[in-house]
Amino acid sequence: MFLQNIFTQAVGSGKKSDKRSDISYITKTLVAILAFLGSMIYFSVICRNLVNDYFIILTPAYKTSIPFTIHLCVSALILVLMIGIIEVLVRPRWVVFVTILLATIEYVFIIGPTIGSLIMGAIFFVIVSLHFMRAYNQFKNQISFSAFPVSNKKMILFLILAIIAGVAFAQGYSIDAKKQSYIIPPQVKAPLVEMILGQAKIMIESQKATPAQKEAILNEIRPQIESTMNDLEKKLERYPKAVPWVLGILFFSIIQMAFFVIGLFFGIILTLLFYLLKVTQFTNYITEMREVKWLTLETVQSKSKR
Numbered sequence: 001m002f003l004q005n006i007f008t009q010a011v012g013s014g015k016k017s018d019k020r021s022d023i024s025y026i027t028k029t030l031v032a033i034l035a036f037l038g039s040m041i042y043f044s045v046i047c048r049n050l051v052n053d054y055f056i057i058l059t060p061a062y063k064t065s066i067p068f069t070i071h072l073c074v075s076a077l078i079l080v081l082m083i084g085i086i087e088v089l090v091r092p093r094w095v096v097f098v099t100i101l102l103a104t105i106e107y108v109f110i111i112g113p114t115i116g117s118l119i120m121g122a123i124f125f126v127i128v129s130l131h132f133m134r135a136y137n138q139f140k141n142q143i144s145f146s147a148f149p150v151s152n153k154k155m156i157l158f159l160i161l162a163i164i165a166g167v168a169f170a171q172g173y174s175i176d177a178k179k180q181s182y183i184i185p186p187q188v189k190a191p192l193v194e195m196i197l198g199q200a201k202i203m204i205e206s207q208k209a210t211p212a213q214k215e216a217i218l219n220e221i222r223p224q225i226e227s228t229m230n231d232l233e234k235k236l237e238r239y240p241k242a243v244p245w246v247l248g249i250l251f252f253s254i255i256q257m258a259f260f261v262i263g264l265f266f267g268i269i270l271t272l273l274f275y276l277l278k279v280t281q282f283t284n285y286i287t288e289m290r291e292v293k294w295l296t297l298e299t300v301q302s303k304s305k306r
Contacts, residue, residue, distance in 0.1 A: 028282060032089050033099050036082040040103040043075040043161065044110035047168040051111065054172030055185050057251060073258050076161045077266070083128060083157060084150040084270050087135045089283065100128050107164075116171050120164050127160045145285065147274055151267040158259040165255050170248025174241070183236045183243060189229055196225050 050057070050072070056064050090096050104125040111117040131153060138149035177183065200221050204214050236243055277283040 029090055029095075031282075032082075032085050033095075036079075036086045036099060037103055037106060039075070039079040039082040040106050041110065043079045044107045046072050046075045047107075047165060048111050050165060050168040051172035051175070054169050054176070057169065069255075069258065072165060072255065073262060076158060076165075076259060077262050077269070079161065080154055080157045080266065081270060081273060083131070084147065084154075085273070087132045087150055088139070088147065088274075093132075093136065096132055097129060100125055100132070103128075111168065114171070116167055120167055124160055124164065127156060131156060147267070147270050151270050154266050155260070155263050158263050159256065162252050162256040162259050166248045166252030169251045170244040173244035173247060177240070177244065183233045183240065184229065193222070193225050193229060197222060200225075 046068075049068070056068050086096055086099055090099065104121045107124065108117050108121045134153065135149040142149075173185075176185070180186075197218065201218060204217055207214075274283070278285075
């Protein structure tokens with residue numbers, strides 16, 4: 001009964017609803033909230049995998065890095081879509097704030113309660129809450145429903161998610177580097193050397209030389225490449241704390257570009273999602289009469305002649 005009294009505040013404008021419609025509204029609200037929390041779990045798990053296995057992104061083997069990047073982009077898209085859903089459909093406002101807080105707690109506990117995750121969780125909560133309030137105020141002034149208040153500033157949401165992913169990458173690199181005492185990960189160094197040798201082999205094959213000469217050239221190049229990698233690692237040893245964050249910024253830049261491309265189609269996807277919710281009768285349109293207060297030079301009696 002307590003939940004019914006709370007949630008029915010957002011149903012209609014002073015019209016009494018029967019118990020069946022109240023229960024339906026509460027159920028749909030809970031479904032929307034659980035969908036949002038589930039999308040946050042999905043994104044947080046991807047970020048946790050990024051902390052634990054960050055070298056997947058650095059590995060030249062595209063069979064692992066590309067699927068992981070796709071998962072990250074899909075999880076971010078679903079999360080931003082679910083943020084749009086709760087901003088539009090979930091009322092009253094404090095329920096939305098509690099839901100965002102629960103999502104933030106999910107992220108912190110899935111990633112692990114560290115200083116970095118706490119800071120990023122706090123930033124996520126503040127940004128999403130401000131985004132909701134801005135959209136909420138615009139919704140109040142709408143005459144006909146439009147998803148524009150949600151989709152208009154969606155890049156802010158994608159930006160914060162890209163930052164969270166970049167920080168997760170930097171944290172994973174930093175933690176593993178301290179444990180194994182390296183600057184360039186061994187899982188990355190060896191494949192990188194082989195990749196460079198592969199490019200060199202293609203160039204050598206195009207030259208006129210005997211197979212023995214080509215093999216001799218490759219044997220000479222390998223130590224040079226390995227020596228160059230070792231020299232680079234020695235130079236980077238001067239900045240052990242900066243390397244993870246520089247790479248994290250680089251990863252953030254790449255992911256942000258991918259999110260930007262997704263954002264170009266976000267409005268269309270969100271509109272289609274609302275259309276599907278309407279077709280499946282998960283949502284409905286309601287029409288309400290609003291009182292409008294004007295400042296005018298007319299007398300109260302002549303108001304009706306306007």
